[in-house]
Amino acid sequence: MRLILITLLALIVAAGIGLGSTYVAATRGTNIGTLKIGAWTARPRNGTSDIDPYNRATIARSGELPVGTGDGIAFTAATDDKKKPLDGRCDVVISGVTPPARFWTLTLFDSKGRLVANSLQRYGFTSQEIIRASDGTFEIRIASRSRAGNWLPTGGIERYALMLRLYDTPVGVATRTQRDAPMPAISTVGCP
Known part of the structure; x- marks a missing residue:
C-alpha cells in the first residue's frame, strides 16, 4: 500500500x-535561436520552417503571425538599455538609427500584446512619418503627457513593450552584434 x-x-x-x-x-x-542586441530581442527563425517546437507552440498559443524571414524581422523590448522595465508613467526616449531596411514600424503594446489605448489613437510610428535630424538620427519620446516632436502616448499604463519591425532588411539569422545591426538606444529619462 x-x-x-x-x-x-x-x-x-x-x-x-x-x-x-x-x-x-x-x-x-x-531563448533557442534568439538574437539579442541591447534591450532588443528577436527570434529570426520564427518566420521559417527551422523554428524550434517551443517557439512554434508560443506562436500557436498567441495567434501571432510572425514576419517571414524573406520579408523582415521583428525586435521586441520590455526594458531599457539598463534593464529597467518600461513604465508608462515615466518618460522613455528611443534614439539613434535603425539597421538598414526599406521600411520599419515601431509599435507600443501592453503586457498582453494589445495596442495601448489612448485618446489620440496613436499606437506607433513608421519610417516614413518620423521626424529626423539632419544626420539621419531620430528621437522618439514615449510618455503619458504630450511632448514636442516624435511622441507616443502611454495612457499611463504601468508596463508596456515595444516592437520594431524591419521590412526588407539584411538583418536576420546571421546577425550577431550591434555592429551588424545598429539598434536604437532605449533610455528612461524621467520618472515622477
Whole structure:
C-alpha cells in the first residue's frame, strides 16, 4: 500500500512539473535561436520552417503571425538599455538609427500584446512619418503627457513593450552584434 501511495505521489509531482514547464515554454518562449542586441530581442527563425517546437507552440498559443524571414524581422523590448522595465508613467526616449531596411514600424503594446489605448489613437510610428535630424538620427519620446516632436502616448499604463519591425532588411539569422545591426538606444529619462 505504501509503495502505491509513493508511486502515485511521484506521478502527480512529475505530471505537475511537466505540465508547468510546458506552460512556461508555451507562454514565454525559449531563448533557442534568439538574437539579442541591447534591450532588443528577436527570434529570426520564427518566420521559417527551422523554428524550434517551443517557439512554434508560443506562436500557436498567441495567434501571432510572425514576419517571414524573406520579408523582415521583428525586435521586441520590455526594458531599457539598463534593464529597467518600461513604465508608462515615466518618460522613455528611443534614439539613434535603425539597421538598414526599406521600411520599419515601431509599435507600443501592453503586457498582453494589445495596442495601448489612448485618446489620440496613436499606437506607433513608421519610417516614413518620423521626424529626423539632419544626420539621419531620430528621437522618439514615449510618455503619458504630450511632448514636442516624435511622441507616443502611454495612457499611463504601468508596463508596456515595444516592437520594431524591419521590412526588407539584411538583418536576420546571421546577425550577431550591434555592429551588424545598429539598434536604437532605449533610455528612461524621467520618472515622477
